[in-house]
Amino acid sequence: MNSEITAQLYEAASLMLVGMGFVFAFLTLLIGGVKSIELFCRRFAGPVAAPDQRTPRPKPAAASRQDASPDPATVAAISAAIHLHRHSNK
Template identity: 45%
Template sequence: MVTELLFDALNLMVIGMIAVFAFLLLLVLIVQAISVLMQRYFPVKPADKPALADSAASGPGPAVIAAISAAVHQYRQQQ
């Protein structure tokens, strides 16, 4: 009796694990297929680099430096 119940439980567990594995495998395959189709029919075009990056690389402008200096000076006066 107990052996039969354990065998049924083991059988049900194996069937459930196989079903979950099959579902996840199918899901991965479908996602990969959609990815291939999207890349083929709707390729991603590289974005142009904004001109703002060149000015940011040279450092902050004089107005920004003056504002930071004024803020630091005001903070130190309050201390």
Template identity: 45%
Template sequence: MDSGSVSNLLIEAGSLMLIGMLFVFAFLGLLIVGVHLIAKFCEAFPGESVQELKPQPRRAVQPGVDGNVIAAITAAVHTHRQANKK
């Protein structure tokens, strides 16, 4: 290889590196601006806070399912897990 081709390759590598770094810098800058805009939007239009939300009461069993059926399924799953334990 002659010295001209090596220097051309180094110049091309340097330019590609600078272009890549500029793209990353631009993307990160846009990301920061976007996060700040979203924060300002959330401050301007606050939604329901966590304290305002009332927890919904949970039902342990649905009205159409018998408790004996649930007990049988639970026992079957437990037995299956115990039999297939490694």
């Protein structure tokens, strides 16, 4: 019985090492591939587009108001939803 356990432990250790070796090899190849793509993109970079020289559009007045309050219908809908939520979760 002792030899069976020893054999199984050796087999488990060898499978673990083989699996870890495959994972290490895969990750090494993956990192190498990413680095080679990075090098390729740096070496053969395309032409850089010139920045847009047009003047930016002004923002609408409604979007620039910071202290704008919501309309009464929105406030009523939110209040009703909060009231229903509080009374349904008792």
